[in-house]
Amino acid sequence: MGLDVKWALDWLKLSAKAMEEHRVELIELDRAIGDSDHGENMDRGFQAVVQKLDETPPETPGAALKAAAMALMSKVGGAAGPLYGTAYLRAATSLGDTNDIEAEALAAALAAARDGVVARGKAELGDKTMIDAWTPAVKAAEKAAAGGADSLAVLEAAAEAAEKGAMATDPLVARKGRASYLGERSAGHRDPGAASTALLLRAAAEAAAGSTGDTGADAV
């Protein structure tokens, strides 16, 4: 069995928990090179996501991600709203009506999400944005899926690559977003968007570990 709606719900709820726990950290990252609202915006946005999912429980992972997209686009306020909103929306479209996401489809959904962020934000790899976490994550996920890994292993590979990608933004000079106004002074700080992307993908892997654990499936 691949991942189902329970995984999607767990993912979004663990995401909300991660945003709450890392709120101050993200605010501080954003204070260094942006407008210091990222942690607060993401926390508020994911609270709205959880509320919406509780009000209208979705039946498929795609429906869950679509509901999350709408909530994020309406409640986040900053650039992260339309960016993450588009990411979840494109992932939802890529998944369709399935309730059984296998590794290949999962990697394809992550790629669709990343493509959505690129289309919306027009950033490229190395611009010191969330793309620097998304793109390594997608590459790692595609490689894992092609190598026969299961959904959990795909997400773990993606999360690890996103974390490394986020750390690798530290020395970069920002070329997109509010941080780009700082020019050279943006170097030496981690990009808050890349940091939140790594947290969200880690939550996806944790949710998958929980889901597969519940069903007694082999976690590797």
Place this chain on the structure above:
Amino acid sequence: MTVGIVVVSHSSKIADGAVELAAQMAPDVELVAAGGTDDERIGTSLEKVLAAVEQSLVDSGGDGVVVLTDLGSAVMTAESAVEFASDPDAVLLADAPLVEGLVAAAVAAQSGAGVEDVRKAAEAVAFGNVPAGVGGPEIPDNKGEPDASGDFELINPLGMHARPAAKIAGGLSGLEAEVTVNGVDGMSIMALMALAAGKGSTLRVEASGKDALKAVEYVGRLVEEGFGEL
């Protein structure tokens, strides 16, 4: 019915204020403000923007909607709203400075321009502090003789100010012609205003291209009618 216009800003005060300003010059155009977040913080909200776009689609009765935005994420939220809109093809985003672009778009809509031309009118306003004659679409110099030209004396009491400039630029943006007025780009509201041409001064209009004659006649008629201010 005219083209509808939606203003998306991070701040509800900016959106409301810009609409108020443009409404003075375009009393018949439905202008909808979508500024700030749902809880009135600084930011943009898909829900708010989408509601404004849908309202504008209804208000404009099928004539179409042009959306103007301020900083970064407002553009992204507006793009998302267009994707979700009931009639995405009828909604155009204008890449223009918010206030100047809005005024140009509103005046173009007021004068009955179609949705494409309203967007063009907004986009003909250049970003930044551009010296007169440099704004808007590039006009090659040393082109030799223009295809059509004319000299017109300003008879309206206030001379060249924002509304006449917007009327000239808005109308010209719908024509296939490169037009200069006293040497500056005829499609740049800011450049036209910077001429500071008062009552009694003469506008030298030179146009090249397929609609050159129409363009000269258009400006001439506006000037002779005193831009509707007489």
